[in-house]
Amino acid sequence: MTIVVAVDGPAGSGKSSVSRAAARALGFDYLDTGAAYRAFAWRCLEEGIDTHGPRDVIESLPSFEYAIGTDPDGYFVRVGSEDVTADIREPRISSTVSSVARIPEVRAHLTALFRSIIAGTVKPGIVVEGRDITTVVAPDAEVRILLTASEEVRMRRRSAELSGESAEATARELSSRDAKDAKVVDFMNAAEGVVTVDSTDLDFDSTVHAVVTLVRERTQA
Numbered sequence: 001m002t003i004v005v006a007v008d009g010p011a012g013s014g015k016s017s018v019s020r021a022a023a024r025a026l027g028f029d030y031l032d033t034g035a036a037y038r039a040f041a042w043r044c045l046e047e048g049i050d051t052h053g054p055r056d057v058i059e060s061l062p063s064f065e066y067a068i069g070t071d072p073d074g075y076f077v078r079v080g081s082e083d084v085t086a087d088i089r090e091p092r093i094s095s096t097v098s099s100v101a102r103i104p105e106v107r108a109h110l111t112a113l114f115r116s117i118i119a120g121t122v123k124p125g126i127v128v129e130g131r132d133i134t135t136v137v138a139p140d141a142e143v144r145i146l147l148t149a150s151e152e153v154r155m156r157r158r159s160a161e162l163s164g165e166s167a168e169a170t171a172r173e174l175s176s177r178d179a180k181d182a183k184v185v186d187f188m189n190a191a192e193g194v195v196t197v198d199s200t201d202l203d204f205d206s207t208v209h210a211v212v213t214l215v216r217e218r219t220q221a
Ligand SMILES: Nc1ncnc2c1ncn2[C@@H]1O[C@H](COP(=O)(O)OP(=O)(O)OP(=O)(O)O)[C@@H](O)[C@H]1O
Pocket: 009, 010, 011, 012, 013, 014, 015, 016, 017, 018, 034, 157, 158, 161, 199, 202, 203, 204, 205, 207
């Protein structure tokens, strides 16, 4: 049986980096679900689809050809034959993604995709991170974690990794995306049975250690 570790949290809380490092330490796969929302937003923009008009967005779902690398050391994101790993991190995608992510049909389509990727895992487990993993995508996961950090710390960490963007612009993007996303999914409060890991006062390695320890305590991993 595949062990599923579900990790949710706000933007910049460390979901991707911590989940990937924890997956590596555990010998698990790693699934970044935000990448699919970003890749879908990227495809809408490429095709000139109005992301505020749900009809065209929904009609484009069946032809969305998506692939993601789930090996923590072999990460890639592809739409059709195009490698979009870097493109989906552009600010134009970060500022558009929430408008497609709020459409229920998009969420249902991508949730089904995530479940099929999880079901196809050949490793002993998979760490899946996003906003609604503990509540919608994998509510029965063996380990469910809400990874948080204060807004100030998240902004500081995010600013430190971007060059050429002012800390103020970074802070604005992060909190406006969280505000839009929070209207659709509650990723600020732990649902019943979900363990909160607050990394505000933890460094990166201690946060990964906290997640790995939790997984080992609750499973045979
Ligand atoms: N505990 C920590 N201490 C210090 N830095 C950290 C810690 N956790 C994560 N980071 C750093 O914070 C930054 C944001 O982390 P990451 O990109 O993983 O967040 P995220 O939650 O996936 O964000 P988003 O939802 O916007 O994609 C990265 O540079 C990461 O290395």
